[in-house]
Amino acid sequence: MSSSARTRSAAGTAWPAVMGANDVTIGFGAATVMSDITVEFPAGTVTALVGPSGSGKTTFLRSLNRMNDKVRNFWLRGQISLDGVDINGPAVDPLVLRRRVGMVFQRPNPFPMSIQDNIVAGVKAHKMAKRSELRDIAETQLAEVGLWSAVADRLDDSPFRLSGGQQQLLCLARALAVKPEVLLLDEPTSSLDPRSTEAVEELVRRLTPDLTVIIVTHNLEQARRLSDSTIFFYEGRLVETGPTVDLFERPQRPETARYLGGAVNPGADR
Ligand SMILES: Nc1ncnc2c1ncn2[C@@H]1O[C@H](COP(=O)(O)OP(=O)(O)O)[C@@H](O)[C@H]1O
Ligand SMILES: [Mg+2]
DSSP states (O other), X not given: OOTGGGOOOTTOOOOOOOEEEEEEXXXXXXXXXXXXXXXXXXXXXXXXXXXXXXXXXXXXXXXXXXXXXXXXXXXXEEEEEETTEETTSTTOOHHHHHHHEEEEOSSOOOOSSOHHHXXXXXXXXXXXXXXXXXXXXXXXXXXXXXXXHHHGGGTTSOGGGSOHHHHHXXXXXXXXXXXXXXXXXXXXXXXXXXXXXXXXXXXXXXXXXXXXXXXXXXXXHHHHHHOSEEEEEETTEEEEEEEHHHHHHSOSSHXXXXXXXXXXXXXXXX
């Protein structure tokens, strides 16, 4: 690949990576919660994961950066790959993997430290910058998520006095500060007001194609607005996947049609 093809964007974000799952089955102890998942997340695109509660979206998402490793009785068969490399292979350090594949959760989880220290926590842990550069990095990242003007004069304050929406943007800034190649978002706006939701959506839109984004959402309009592709999970199976427009306008499977049409229980005939 030519060097220009991998030049970082003006915003300084990363270059995107392709993730894939090949025949992945996941469980906890005797229970199998995801079966035979094969899917590819093309570099630089947004993929939405949708489906009723309990269909396995979070479990699957957390397996993409090995967040389940320490969960009791967790097991996984099949391959999950990042740019063609099995992320569960012996050569992969989970900490390095999680720098490359970042994650933001449903509830904002700022660390109990100052706003600036939150943003640069990963940068420091991975020794990605000199001490003298940290403040500038904090400013750049906060500006990228649209928080700079709100917090410019309180970088040393606790993040816990920020609004929920601002805290979530802070967590996004923290995730982006380590230049991930893939960003995993698990219902990132479900606890936010409409205005903060819009801010997060706007940011996600700006992140591609520099980043590969995989977002779990219960908000079907959000999936439609934001994603290039959609995957519909139901009861631990990948029922249908395709370009978002196709899935919403011409679903091939009756369960998909029912769920995207607003049914709470897509398995039941009406
Ligand atoms: N740590 C765990 N131990 C046992 N079962 C779990 C664990 N985490 C999730 N599950 C089960 O896996 C299934 C899928 O859950 P989850 O991935 O949270 O679904 P979703 O995010 O789609 O709501 C559920 O039946 C849930 O009870
Ligand atoms: Mg979930």
